Amino acid sequence: MGEWRSPAEVAAALDATGYLPDEGIATAVFLALRMHRPLLCEGEPGTGKTELARSLAAALGVRLIRLQCHEGIDAAQALYDWDFPRQLLHLRTLEAAAGGALDADAAEPSLYRERFLLARPLLRALREAPCVLLVDEIDRADDEFEAFLLEFLSEHAVSIPEFGEVRAEVPPVVVLTSNRTRELHDALKRRCLYHWLDHPDLAREVAILRRRSPGLDERLAAQVADAVQRMRELELVKPPGVAEALDWARALQALGAAEFDPERAAAALGAVLKYREDADRVRAAGLLG
């Protein structure tokens, strides 16, 4: 894992999985692997942060383990939990076997065994390493969780009181994403390499569209990418990301459009814009021809 010798080799490997990185992304990933540091990706929604983790796992040939963050997420949801119903069943069985008298002292150790442990994403990432761990939308979690994660990221280990310590033999490759709805702690940022993802430029977006949607006419791809790039310059409520551009191109393709024509583009506008105000604004700006 991580035997790539230069950012260019990282770029080629990601390219082979269908993800077209620019030099910045390739260098960031290369350094994250070499320096064994988590990579924090920030950027507008739809610039391919999550996709990067997915493609990186594919390129490395390892499993992707994903932790989706949300407000109020805690250790039991992120790290591990005990399988309570099975533990209780186990106690019942012991009780029945002993003829109704349970020896609590003897029974207790047998409750906290491997088979009753429910591994949540972080614990799984430690056990199944090498793997890619995606901590998605860390900005949605609370401060406390961020602090908890800090410990996990620096130790690559967790200790479970009844069970002992679980340590990764190979530290997992960690990718964190944030949409910047909340400022992250400096302490967390200090642990990570940081990469800001922009929307791709025109040439790269055309290449991405063609790569991800086979059979897409080159001219249509260029026209879609051009229109989407100009949409991003309008003050939209939700500027389209690459995924929306892709949806739009595919929708036009499905409508049988060989090239960009105003009627079909407008009919499929719902694939790329998700607010009525945005659609009005794009029409008013004459972007549909």
Next chain:
Amino acid sequence: MACGPDRVRAFLAATAHTGVAERSAVYWAGRVTLCSDPADLARYDAAFAAWFGGAAPRPRAPAAPRRARIAPLEPGERQESGEAEPVRAAAADEVLRHRDLADLGEAEREHLRRLLAAVRPDPPDRPAARWRRARRGPLDARATLRAVLRSGGEPPRLERRRRGRRARRVVLLVDVSGSMEPYADALLRFAHVVVRRAPASTEVFTLGTRLTRVTAQLRGRDAERALRAAAAAVPDFSGGTRLGEVLRAFLDRWGRRGAARGAVVVVFSDGWERGDPALLGEQLRHLRRLARAVIWANPHAGHGEYAPVQSGIAAALPHLDALVPGHSLGSLQRVWAEVVRLGGNATAVRGAEMAMTRRGAAEVGRA
């Protein structure tokens, strides 16, 4: 740019991996190790260009980061609705509650002080990280299992648990510049009441030509003494305002260190900005990302003809969760209801609002 020695070390380590022969390799190695915020990128580019010469090898400037929050803010909307229902308050109290604080005579001010001293603003709360045993709530598997073991396998009484609640931090930023002078006394009294109610989770700062922290002064029991101490601590009462610069000072010295993090921040100001409105907008955007919610209470917003067009408030508007009037005791109570609404769970709101009026009225009645 905050580049400590650890970042510089990381940069050196990174160039060892990428090599230094390629200009763009050095550029990217520096960018992923030295930057930690989109705002750093332009500064980094400038520094890179200054050191290595030529333009930074970046395809194009990043788009300005946006917040993905889409609820439109309608400043006029809240003015009619949600008036707290007065319960057996004396008619004089009721009139005073809605009088503009700037128009009060000395006797009315005295009366207002008594009213203010009686309000009990319960702070908003947030889920705590720890769980507590509770009668209802999700099953506490660990505790139930222990109970089974203790009882030697008897059918268990199911133990349950709940998230504890903790007071959410509240930060009050009170503009004490010349144009706010008629309101400053009442606002600081209000702040005193809030600090007394939740001393550990409240912070108060005054904004003028500079930033002053008055939390410590307001923790005292006696309102008069607390206010005198606060006034003594404020070197710039009735001066000008440079809201943008003062907010930046707040964010640099207090905000990032935690005072604003996850807090409900209330700015009491009329929005007369003598400095650069663009700077104010930028600072508020930053503040909003640190805070749970940002509320702007503006004395002028209580008047019918008010429109948020002053340069300061116009720059701030896109980054606010609420713009509310703050000209009378009644409107201050609504400000607090908004603090609780935006800062805690929705069910707590009605209770909080009522607690202020009902208990407040009862105690004034006794006085």
